[in-house]
Amino acid sequence: MxxxxxxxxxxxxxxxxxxxxxxxxxxxxxxxxxxxxxxxxxxxxxxxxxxxATRRVGAAVCDHGAQFxxxxxxxxxxxxxxxxxxxxxxxxxxGFTRNAAPVAGDGHPRWRGAxxxxxxxxxxxxxxxxxxxxxxxxxxxxxxxxxxxxxxxxxxxxxxxxxxxxxxxxxxxxxxxxxxxxxxxxxxxxxxxxxxxxxxxxxxxxxxxxxGYDPCFALMVVLDRPSLVPPPGGMQFDVDEGAVVAWIADNQQKGISAVPALTVHATGRFSREHFDAPPADVERILLEHARPWIDGDPARVVVATSLQRWKFALPTTxxxxxxxxxxxxxxxxxxxxxxxxxxxxxxxxxxxxxxxxxxxxxxxxxxxxxx
Ligand SMILES: Cc1cc2nc3c(=O)[nH]c(=O)nc-3n(C[C@H](O)[C@H](O)[C@H](O)COP(=O)(O)OP(=O)(O)OC[C@H]3O[C@@H](n4cnc5c(N)ncnc54)[C@H](O)[C@@H]3O)c2cc1C
Known part of the structure; x- marks a missing residue:
């Protein structure tokens, strides 16, 4: 019950x-x-x-917490x-692409919810x-x-x-x-x-x-056309100093969304430094960094967005x-x-x-x- x-x-x-x-x-x-x-x-x-966590944003379905x-x-x-x-x-x-470069699969399965x-x-x-x-x-x-x-x-x-x-x-x-x-x-x-x-x-x-935990901003971005994220639809980025984005997923390629939609995760450092910043500013910065994987001008092709702020996202110790x-x-x-x-x-x-x-x-x- x-x-x-x-x-x-x-x-x-x-x-x-x-x-x-x-x-x-x-x-x-x-x-x-x-x-x-x-x-x-x-x-x-x-x-x-x-x-x-999974959320509907308009016609899209986005995982915005754990990705796999x-x-x-x-x-x-x-x-x-x-x-x-x-x-x-x-x-x-x-296996996912790393810094946009293809990575040979390591044979280890990455699971997702159906x-x-x-x-x-x-x-x-x-x-x-x-x-x-x-x-x-x-x-x-x-x-x-x-x-x-x-x-x-x-x-x-x-x-x-x-x-x-x-x-x-x-x-x-x-x-x-x-x-x-x-x-x-x-x-x-x-x-x-x-x-x-x-x-x-x-x-x-x-x-x-x-x-201790790192916080994490998750920006969900619904698009009017397929994204430019390469297969299999998940991109990991090195989180060295100054990095803003740690991960971008294409929820359509992943197989959970009927329409194109990205999930963009900020790095722990960026999320900590901007935790209390106005959400509109955070969204603008994350969108700028996701821009290379959006096919066209975001002002025209982005249908909807939703920003989630996780206070305790990933344990650091x-x-x-x-x-x-x-x-x-x-x-x-x-x-x-x-x-x-x-x-x-x-x-x-x-x-x-x-x-x-x-x-x-x-x-x-x-x-x-x-x-
Ligand atoms: C952005 C993000 C990306 C991630 N990516 C990955 C990934 O790709 N792969 C991976 O393996 N892991 C990932 N993780 C980590 C993974 O999601 C967590 O390690 C795991 O889900 C934690 O499970 P849990 O049950 O310990 O805690 P939680 O899932 O946090 O469960 C705790 C529950 O307690 C509830 N709660 C809190 N306070 C109270 C209260 N006072 N009363 C009642 N209920 C309360 C909360 O609502 C929550 O449902 C990610 C996490 C985040 C946030």
Missing amino acids: IDGATGSRTVSETDVVVIGAGIAGLCAAGELVRAGRRVIVLEKSRGVGGRM FTVRGRGFEGLVRDAAADGAVTVWCH TGMTDLPKRLAALATTAGSSGRCVIRTASRAVAVGPSGVKGDGHRVDVMLEASDGAPVEGLSARGALLTTPVPQSLDLLAAAGVALDPATGDRLATV VVAEPLVAVSDAPPIACCGDAFAGPRVEGAASSGMAAARWIDHALAAVADGRAP
Whole structure:
């Protein structure tokens, strides 16, 4: 069952609350349901997927967060293989052009969603909430967590309190769980813990404080004619000093848009330096840099644009472990793409590892083995 904010408010107690329905949160939810746990996933947006994001701009369909993913580990490979068999994901290509020069494919598949990058998260959400789970997993979209921490002043070792607010203006609501996973970007997770009055032990606080992210502007540009981006429709650029554009994709060549449309990603440095600049200025600069791959005068051939600003786009420093435990009893941990490996596969692996950790931790609390 996927509940919007106006849906049922009767579920107030569960085994595990997962904050965030990106790939990490959805992989964690699926793993926990398979282990027989009841799960509530809270997602502040109206849909699932987080940074695996697809948007309609006029008649075009554009991926504006993650553009593709690779598969290296066994856990993620199984999940992708099943999704491919169901037609939810497919191989895009085996390599992109680099600085506009053709690159021989390295034999390593670059995967995409069949109709957009949200296809994989949507499939995982459907599996977690339906397939044999008989209501054990509820995903509440348009529901923003505002505080997560052990219940009571110091906690009784058994419960986690989660406060959330819905986007429909309903009053702040409380949830009670036996454990919690925070899959939000680390600065946001730290805010949620701080809002609940959680004082991290210094070593844990120091490890989490090492995580940093680059922001990223994503400009979507709908064209009235095919672009000049060479096959297979993805161009990577060196992000050396002064570089403005890191990536340009042609969503039509990629196979997700019926009409020509580019996604232009700015470099981390440009995005940081222009983060608070007027959007119209950012859009103009990015369009200027994409100009060589637009066939004609942008003033005439650009049909529509849309600019997305990601504050926490890509981790620049990651923690070496797949999760960081904030508390063992009740079990609370941070996970996501800043743990063990950045990007889609790292986030998925971290979510699965965190689910296994919390399942064991709950068992330990239940039989009195937890500290
Ligand atoms: C522009 C861009 C390009 C990228 N390109 C690639 C690429 O080509 N290949 C690749 O592998 N990776 C790429 N990535 C990285 C990849 O998208 C991420 O590593 C991965 O999707 C992270 O997944 P996650 O589940 O850890 O986090 P997220 O996807 O960020 O999920 C966290 C979720 O938590 C939700 N949330 C936040 N706060 C709250 C709250 N208080 N309450 C409830 N919910 C909340 C968010 O809405 C979000 O849905 C890119 C990312 C960006 C932004």
